[in-house]
Amino acid sequence: MKVILASKSPRRRELLARIIPEFDIITAPTDETLPCGMHPREGVEVLAVRKGAAVMELASKDALIVSSDTLVEIDGTPLGKPEGREDAHRILSLLSGRVHNVHTGVAVHYGNRVFSGTHTSRVTFRKLTDEEIYSYIDTGEPMDKAGAYGIQGMGGSFVESFCGEFESIMGLSVTLTRALIDEALKEEGKDD
Secondary structure: OOEEEOOOOHHHHHHHOOOOOOOEEOOOOOOOOOOOOOOHHHHHHHHHHHHHHHHHOOOOOOOEEEEEEEEEEEOOEEEOOOOOHHHHHHHHHHHOOOEEEEEEEEEEEEOOEEEEEEEEEEEEEOOOOHHHHHHHHHOOHHHHOHHHOOOOOHHHHHEEEEEOOHHHHHOOOHHHHHHHHHHHHHHHHHOO
């Protein structure tokens, strides 16, 4: 069985390698807009399914495809990747001294079925100064990350505490991914 990760993210590649030693990476353009009013917790699952479905069109029929999407949410508002330096400052200032949610949706496409779910972690940031925020932005680290920080990098120093799965906050819930793969393989076995 061929396994495909539908993501170019080095973090997701590292995390999937913890449970699947060998896999290919294939990505395809995907519409990442969410229906108006959809909560980010539901949205990440929709986007993960959409990303996997786009890659399914390019992959062999017997491939197992893993796809994921992560959104940071505060007070029901999704915080995606910053659009520039000032947007990163705005996002990090909004998170400063507050609790936010990190939602990670995972989808596993196998055969003609899709198995999906969402893992949510709660993260508390300590109070940040403008100097700390701009120094962090100057490193470039926040620019390609949902919520403008990476918990596994320098942004981890902003985290006072979290409740949930560290890997899910990084971008791929290892626990959920393993469970979905197991479910997909078990269901496939029932068709024999």
